[in-house]
Amino acid sequence: MEYTIPEHEYLRQQKKFPSVWCAGCGIGTVLGAIIRAVRALNLSKDKVAMISGIGCTGRMPVYVDFNTMHTTHGRALAFATGLKLARPDMEVIVVMGDGDAVAIGGNHFIHAARRNIELTAIVVNNRIYGMTGGQLSPTTPIGDRATTAPYGQIEQTFDIAKIAEAAGAAFVARSTTYHAIELDRLIASGIQKKGFSVIDVLTQCPVGYGQLNQAGDAVEMLKWFRDNTTSARGKAPSGKIVRGVLVDRDLPGYVESYRKVITASKRGART
Amino acid sequence: MQGNLAIAEGALAGGIGFFASYPITPANEIATFLSRALPKRDGVFIQMEDEIASLSAVIGASVGGIKAATATSGPGFSLMQESIGYAAAVEIPCVIIDVQRAGPSTGMPGGPAQGDVMQARWGTHGDHPIIVLCPSSVRESYELTIHAFNLSELYRTPVILLTDEVIARMSETVEMPLPQVKVIDRLHPEVPPEWYFPYDNAEGDVPPLISFGHGYRYHITGLFHDKSGFPTSRPDEIDAWQERLFLKIDGNVQQIARIEEEEMADAEMVIVAYGSTARSARHAMRQARAANKAVGLLRLVTLWPFHDAAIERIALFAKRIVVPEMNRGQILREVERASQGKTEVVGVNRADGQMVTPAQIMAALEA
Numbered sequence: 103m104e105y106t107i108p109e110h111e112y113l114r115q116q117k118k119f120p121s122v123w124c125a126g127c128g129i130g131t132v133l134g135a136i137i138r139a140v141r142a143l144n145l146s147k148d149k150v151a152m153i154s155g156i157g158c159t160g161r162m163p164v165y166v167d168f169n170t171m172h173t174t175h176g177r178a179l180a181f182a183t184g185l186k187l188a189r190p191d192m193e194v195i196v197v198m199g200d201g202d203a204v205a206i207g208g209n210h211f212i213h214a215a216r217r218n219i220e221l222t223a224i225v226v227n228n229r230i231y232g233m234t235g236g237q238l239s240p241t242t243p244i245g246d247r248a249t250t251a252p253y254g255q256i257e258q259t260f261d262i263a264k265i266a267e268a269a270g271a272a273f274v275a276r277s278t279t280y281h282a283i284e285l286d287r288l289i290a291s292g293i294q295k296k297g298f299s300v301i302d303v304l305t306q307c308p309v310g311y312g313q314l315n316q317a318g319d320a321v322e323m324l325k326w327f328r329d330n331t332t333s334a335r336g337k338a339p340s341g342k343i344v345r346g347v348l349v350d351r352d353l354p355g356y357v358e359s360y361r362k363v364i365t366a367s368k369r370g371a372r373t
Numbered sequence: 374m375q376g377n378l379a380i381a382e383g384a385l386a387g388g389i390g391f392f393a394s395y396p397i398t399p400a401n402e403i404a405t406f407l408s409r410a411l412p413k414r415d416g417v418f419i420q421m422e423d424e425i426a427s428l429s430a431v432i433g434a435s436v437g438g439i440k441a442a443t444a445t446s447g448p449g450f451s452l453m454q455e456s457i458g459y460a461a462a463v464e465i466p467c468v469i470i471d472v473q474r475a476g477p478s479t480g481m482p483g484g485p486a487q488g489d490v491m492q493a494r495w496g497t498h499g500d501h502p503i504i505v506l507c508p509s510s511v512r513e514s515y516e517l518t519i520h521a522f523n524l525s526e527l528y529r530t531p532v533i534l535l536t537d538e539v540i541a542r543m544s545e546t547v548e549m550p551l552p553q554v555k556v557i558d559r560l561h562p563e564v565p566p567e568w569y570f571p572y573d574n575a576e577g578d579v580p581p582l583i584s585f586g587h588g589y590r591y592h593i594t595g596l597f598h599d600k601s602g603f604p605t606s607r608p609d610e611i612d613a614w615q616e617r618l619f620l621k622i623d624g625n626v627q628q629i630a631r632i633e634e635e636e637m638a639d640a641e642m643v644i645v646a647y648g649s650t651a652r653s654a655r656h657a658m659r660q661a662r663a664a665n666k667a668v669g670l671l672r673l674v675t676l677w678p679f680h681d682a683a684i685e686r687i688a689l690f691a692k693r694i695v696v697p698e699m700n701r702g703q704i705l706r707e708v709e710r711a712s713q714g715k716t717e718v719v720g721v722n723r724a725d726g727q728m729v730t731p732a733q734i735m736a737a738l739e740a
Contacts, residue, residue, distance in 0.1 A: 114592075116601070116603075117429075117603065141564025147590060148586060148587070148588045148590065149586060151585050151586070153433075163592065164592055164594065164603060164604065168590060169585035169586060169590050169591070170435060170590070170591075170593070171433075171592070171593040171594075172592070172593065172594035172595065172596065173429065173459065173595065174429070174455055174456060174459050174595060175434075177425060177426065177429040177456070180425065180426035180427075180429035180433070181429045181430065181432060181433035182433060183419070183421075183426075183429075183430045183433060183439065184391065184393065184429065184430030184431055184432065184434035184435075184436075184437065185433035185434065185436055185437045186433075186586065187391065187417045187419065187430075187434060187437075188390075188391060188417070188433070188434040188435075188437025188438060188439040188441075188584075189435075189437040189438070189584075189585060189586050191586065192437075192585065192586050198499055209422050209423060209426070210422065210426055210429075213421075213426070215420040264737050321655045321671065360412075360417065363412050364412045364415060365410065366412075367412035367413045368412075368413055370441075370696075
């Protein structure tokens with residue numbers, strides 16, 4: 103019997119593999135989790151859009167058989183906002199790296215959360231700029247090295263989940279590429295949630311981040327994710343990164359609220 | 374009616390369903406009007422966090438199949454440049470309204486200018502074609518806004534409506550009801566999804582475009598791409614795509630570029646003008662005619678693609694071409710280039726937030 107991998111039916115057959123990503127890169131794991139989440143939810147490929155910005159993660163949509171758009175650096179959420187408002191019937195998944203999402207795209211990130219627009223934002227957080235050669239990002243831990251922080255990184259580090267929560271996202275979760283099954287479930291929950299969903303995914307970059315910080319190869323980095331994170335369900339030991347659903351609250355989504363604007367405009371009244 | 378309102382009315386008549394913008398003087402009235410009018414038509418108005426997000430959202434909405442536009446002024450227009458290049462490269466229709474104000478930098482927010490002529494043409498990085506329209510009256514603001522939507526759909530390109538503070542904020546009597554102008558929609562593919570290539574050069578200058586969500590699951594990228602939309606670094610594919618990208622605009626200059634001529638039959642001197650400056654130019658021309666001077670007016674309605682042929686023609690008979698502009702000579706150089714040294718070309722320039730006066734133009738005619 104021929105062995106088939108269910109994810110394959112979601113990949114573009116005409117695209118040449120292997121991908122642009124380095125050996126040991128975690129982005130493929132995140133892509134696999136997104137596909138499994140879409141499959142588990144039984145969403146039509148025609149009704150799913152995947153939007154990305156620039157960087158290693160920006161290259162994700164080209165491989166997957168959805169409606170896909172690779173936009174400009176940092177602006178994926180703004181493009182996705184327009185698409186979602188034009189096509190509220192579509193599930194719009196936005197994939198971004200950490201630099202894309204919270205450095206150049208930080209303003210769009212907080213405002214998408216503030217609007218609580220019905221998008222699913224997945225941040226592939228490898229804590230470094232991979233494609234451009236290992237520069238520091240807003241999530242590079244203090245003291246770590248980057249090609250542009252040769253003496254150690256001295257800036258405070260962004261907590262993407264906390265920013266999303268403070269800015270108003272309805273759903274915030276965190277996981278890692280080690281916890282791939284958990285990630286499937288969290289992404290599926292994010293897609294199902296009405297409102298802005300953020301899934302922050304710690305992802306290994308053995309070439310950009312790993313080599314500069316003696317973090318070992320991909321396997322060593324995955325083990326680090328295993329040993330240094332803990333589930334939100336249990337009691338969090340201090341110093342560990344908390345995984346799982348961090349925020350899940352019912353807030354009006356932008357598309358839903360905009361319908362009220364339409365109704366009010368036709369009545370000639372305020373909302 | 375005010376010029377900015379005429380633009381907003383033109384957008385509605387042109388079929389707009391999505392408008393995103395960020396507040397900026399002197400373009401605000403467009404957003405204010407559309408924030409009221411669009412929801413009534415089931416359309417979307419959204420105030421974005423900045424101009425970059427505004428145009429990005431506009432492009433996203435257009436990918437979703439809805440006609441979309443934004444409006445801004447100089448500083449915001451500068452922020453939009455990267456996205457303009459993206460829209461040109463991925464061939465997604467959209468309309469950008471730039472109400473020019475005096476610059477550079479914050480300049481004079483309420484002062485008129487025409488300083489964005491070259492920014493509209495070359496503001497984004499890399500070679501790309503663009504269409505830029507320039508109204509000279511309130512009524513024309515309405516008509517050209519509809520035309521901007523039509524051209525963007527017809528040629529799958531961003532179109533810039535380059536107006537200025539004077540035209541946008543003055544009020545003129547406009548005959549009501551406003552004229553019905555034919556609305557053009559993008560060409561949709563007639564082939565099944567497996568045969569559809571959104572950038573197929575074999576489909577002519579402008580391949581059909583289908584929006585997301587209709588079973589044609591294709592890829593859009595700002596990287597150089599092949600006919601499928603997938604990234605490519607093959608020079609043969611890139612060259613063929615770039616050739617078509619330029620040909621669809623440069624090969625249709627006669628269809629796209631509009632000019633308007635007045636008193637040209639016996640003209641010995643010609644004023645070449647556009648936007649609000651064309652109004653000063655018309656005044657100067659009439660004064661000159663009253664003084665028995667054979668002066669004609671060539672008004673550029675379309676700035677880009679530049680109507681070389683019109684300038685070449687007048688350079689053959691005009692003893693002098695006078696080009697008044699509220700900048701330091703942006704179209705002047707284009708006129709010099711197109712006239713190929715066959716006649717004298719004189720600029721009348723100011724960039725201090727004040728209109729070029731008829732007296733200044735008269736002085737250049739008489740000098």
